[in-house]
Amino acid sequence: MNFAVVVLSCLMAAVAAAPQFTRPNLLDRPFVAILRDERQDLGDGAFSYVFEAANGIRESRVGYPGSKGQTNMQGSYRFPLDDGTFAEVRFIADEFGFLAESPLLPFLHPLPAHAVEQIRVAEEQRRRGIQF
Template structure:
């Protein structure tokens, strides 16, 4: 897939993620509004570069922060895939800070955050067993 198309898709996904933040995530103590618009207080970006890499970061007037770096893995092969690593954080009306770190690659979107549910250890062991014994699952 063309690296420019991949980069564009990641950028659109990032913008969609930002737009999906709950509209009531506002901390009145640090609000920087003008006509109901929240200002961007810091912003940086690089790319997309010819090798498919890019990076961006920003912080808004109400404390939302996000950053992401991306690059192509396995360039020039059938397994070529974009990998993005990043994080974002925001504060809700009660002052709770939510932080998410993630990797997105050929294995899907893999978020981590203290507020996100995790896979129980018993399920993890079962999944590991299934992966280690494909012959028992008709996958030889």
């Protein structure tokens, strides 16, 4: 009997000591008005979409059927930054991949001359049929 009381007491202490989590109330967040929400779907992979909120968030994209059965897309989105400016990203997604452009994204630096030369030599060897 004493063992059961000790175990029960330990379990009650563990439950009482457990961290208490509260669920955030979504109504406490500031309200943002939706200024524009337009959607059009033509059913064949072609579509257009524009969304704009009062806080400056904006997204627009246009989709069209691709050559390999996919839907190609191009568009842009923007959102406010902490300093009051806006980040904007323009993108294209098609059979060649995804390409995004923005001043905030890092860019590739040019390859050093020795790397360009190595690539040229490898391409020449591949053209001659040399394999490693």
